[in-house]
Amino acid sequence: MADYRSATGEQRNFALEDGTQLMLNTASAVNLRFDASERRILLVAGEIMVTTGHGSGLPSDSRPLLVETAEGSIRSLGTRFTVRQRAESTHVAVLESAVEISSRNAPGSKRVLHAGEQTQFSRETVEAPASTDEQANAWTRGQLVADDQRLDDFVAELDRYRSGVLRVDPRIAGLRLSGVFPLADTDRILDTLARVLPEGTGRVNPAGLAFY
Numbered sequence: 001m002a003d004y005r006s007a008t009g010e011q012r013n014f015a016l017e018d019g020t021q022l023m024l025n026t027a028s029a030v031n032l033r034f035d036a037s038e039r040r041i042l043l044v045a046g047e048i049m050v051t052t053g054h055g056s057g058l059p060s061d062s063r064p065l066l067v068e069t070a071e072g073s074i075r076s077l078g079t080r081f082t083v084r085q086r087a088e089s090t091h092v093a094v095l096e097s098a099v100e101i102s103s104r105n106a107p108g109s110k111r112v113l114h115a116g117e118q119t120q121f122s123r124e125t126v127e128a129p130a131s132t133d134e135q136a137n138a139w140t141r142g143q144l145v146a147d148d149q150r151l152d153d154f155v156a157e158l159d160r161y162r163s164g165v166l167r168v169d170p171r172i173a174g175l176r177l178s179g180v181f182p183l184a185d186t187d188r189i190l191d192t193l194a195r196v197l198p199e200g201t202g203r204v205n206p207a208g209l210a211f212y
Contacts (some may be wrong), residue, residue, distance in 0.1 A: 002029035002044050009161045009186065011142070018061045025084075025139050026161045039065045047084040049095075049140050053078055058085070071123050075100040077112075082137055084169020086120070093118035093136045100124050144181045144189070151175040162186050 006012045006024040015024045016032070024030070028039060028046025032039075040060070041050065043110040050067060055106060065076040067083050069180040072084060079097030083090060090102060098114045105123045117129040118136055138145040144161075146154050152173035161183055175197065181189045 003031045005029040006046070008163050009183075011139070011183075016053075017147075018063075018065075019067065021051040021053075023049040024052075034063075037063060037064050041065075041067045041085055043067055043085050045085055047082065047139070049080070049082045049137075050076065051080045052078055070104075071121055072102050072104040072107075072126075074101070079115075081083060081113075082140065083086045086179070087141060089120045089122050091118065091120045091136070093132050095132075095137065138180070141185065142183050144183050146177050146179050148176050149179055151177060158186060 004012070004014050004024060006026060006028050008027045010026060012024045016022060016025070018034070020127075021040070022030070022041070025047035028048060029044040030048060031041060031042040034040070040049075045143075048067070052065060053061060054078065063142060067074045067076075069083065069085050070087060071090045072090075074081070074090075074092055077098040078098060079099055080095045080097050082093045082095070084092075092099065094113050094115050094117055096115050097194055098112055100120055101111050101113060101119070103109060103121055103123055103126055106125065109126065111119070111121075111126040111129075113129055114142045118132045119127045119129045121127060125193050133147070134145045135147060135149075150173065154177060155168050158181075176195075177196070179192075180193065191199060
């Protein structure tokens with residue numbers, strides 16, 4: 001019943017009335033709370049990319065633009081950024097300009113995150129920023145990127161984009177892989193894993209995966 005939402009495996013783009021561009025990743029949902037004093041995007045579930053209306057040709061909107069999650073809020077400072085709602089934390093990565101992050105239970109402790117930086121925050125604290133990586137924002141290009149990543153962690157990410165359940169046999173969970181995979185065809189990703197996993201790994205099936 002959210003204002004904007006996407007299904008599992010689906011990515012959708014929306015243009016808001018103020019010129020903001022909103023991209024929803026798989027299984028995501030947001031509600032909008034726009035009034036005379038502010039523009040607030042409530043991230044109910046999943047992951048979004050927000051691109052402000054600056055340069056869209058529309059009249060400039062001076063109202064603050066905020067993304068609210070279970071852990072706090074992110075204020076746009078004229079920017080493009082991604083926000084992901086995790087189980088007990090929020091992940092933020094800034095692609096252009098900057099944002100200001102406030103934890104829900106410590107609103108006085110704010111942290112500004114600049115382009116090329118990412119962090120995560122809880123209801124109490126905002127972690128120190130780190131440099132963004134290809135993995136964090138690859139989904140905005142329709143890709144899933146692994147960089148010396150554990151197989152079980154990779155499959156956990158892939159599982160977000162498919163209906164049903166994906167699991168890895170514990171005997172090969174620690175295998176590591178690198179590569180760029182197209183999210184538009186997750187069956188192809190599974191087929192690729194089946195072909196590239198090394199022999200002699202004690203696989204339960206050809207890919208060492210249990211999926212149904």
